[in-house]
Amino acid sequence: MRSLYFKKSSQKGFTLVEIIVSLAIFTVVALVAIGALLRVMDANKKSLSLKTAVNNLNFSLESMSREMRVGSKYYLGTSIGGGISSTYSASPSPGNKSEISSGDWLIAFTSSKTSNVNGICNLIYVYRYDSANKKLQKGQQTDCTDSVTDSDFIDVTSSDIKITNAVIIVDANSQPYALFLFQGYSGIKAKDRTDFSIQTRVSQRVK
Numbered sequence: 001m002r003s004l005y006f007k008k009s010s011q012k013g014f015t016l017v018e019i020i021v022s023l024a025i026f027t028v029v030a031l032v033a034i035g036a037l038l039r040v041m042d043a044n045k046k047s048l049s050l051k052t053a054v055n056n057l058n059f060s061l062e063s064m065s066r067e068m069r070v071g072s073k074y075y076l077g078t079s080i081g082g083g084i085s086s087t088y089s090a091s092p093s094p095g096n097k098s099e100i101s102s103g104d105w106l107i108a109f110t111s112s113k114t115s116n117v118n119g120i121c122n123l124i125y126v127y128r129y130d131s132a133n134k135k136l137q138k139g140q141q142t143d144c145t146d147s148v149t150d151s152d153f154i155d156v157t158s159s160d161i162k163i164t165n166a167v168i169i170v171d172a173n174s175q176p177y178a179l180f181l182f183q184g185y186s187g188i189k190a191k192d193r194t195d196f197s198i199q200t201r202v203s204q205r206v207k
Contacts, residue, residue: 046187050194053161053186060136060156061180061200064127068202071109071125074178076100076170080128080139083147084108086121090172097171104131105168107178108148117143124148127156134162134184161186177203 014022068074073090076098088108092098106128113123121144128137130153139152157163163184170178179201187193 042191045192046194049160049187049192050196052158053194053196054198056158056161057182057196057198061182061198063156064138065200065202067111067125068107068109068178069205070112072204073110074170074172074176074204075108076168076178077106077108078104080106080126080148080150083149084124084126085147086110086124086141086144088124092170092172094172097169097173099167099169101167102131102165105129105166107168107170111140115141115143118146119144126153128153129163129166129168131166134164136163136166136182160188175203177201 073088075084075088075091077091078100106126108124108126110122111125113125115121115123123141123144125141126139126148128139129135130137133155135155136157137153138156139148139154141148161184163182165181165183167181168178170176179199181197181199183195183197185193185195
C-alpha cells in the first residue's frame, strides 16, 4: 500500500487576527497623528488671528498717537451731543485728571493739520469708542466752520476685531497725556477667538 502524506508548504502569510490587530494599531496611530496635526493647525490659525488683530490695533493706535502728540486742547466726553466744533473747551481743566472705564467715550483735540476753507484753522479730530459695535472710530472736521457729528465717524479697527472694554484716562497737567487700555478678542467664529489686551500712553509734545 502506498503511504499518503502531506507536504508542508513553504509559503508564509498573515493570519486574519494579525491583520485585524495591525489595522487597529495603525488606526489608533493615525487618529493620534491627525489630532496632533489639527491642534497645530488650530494653534497656528489662532496665532495668525492674534497677530492680525495686534497689527491692526497697533496701526490704529499709532496713527491716533501721532496725531495726538502734535495736537492740543484735549477734550474727554461720553457722547458727541449736537456735534463738536472749533469752539469746544478743553476738559479736564488744567491740573485735573478724568477717567472713563466703561461705556462709550470720545476724545477730541485740535490737530496740527490746517485748513483754509471758510477761514484758516487747525482741524478738529475726534476718536471715540463705540461700546455697542465694539469699535474704535474716528471723525474729523472738513473745514473751519464744520462740526463733527455722528455721521462723520468711520471704523478704524477691522471687522473681525471686537473691543469689549476700553478705558481712557486724560491728565491735563503741565504736559497733558492720555492713557488707553483696550481689551477684546479677534476672530469671528467662537473656536477661532483669541483674546488681547493692549495699553498705550500718548503725551502731548511740549510747545
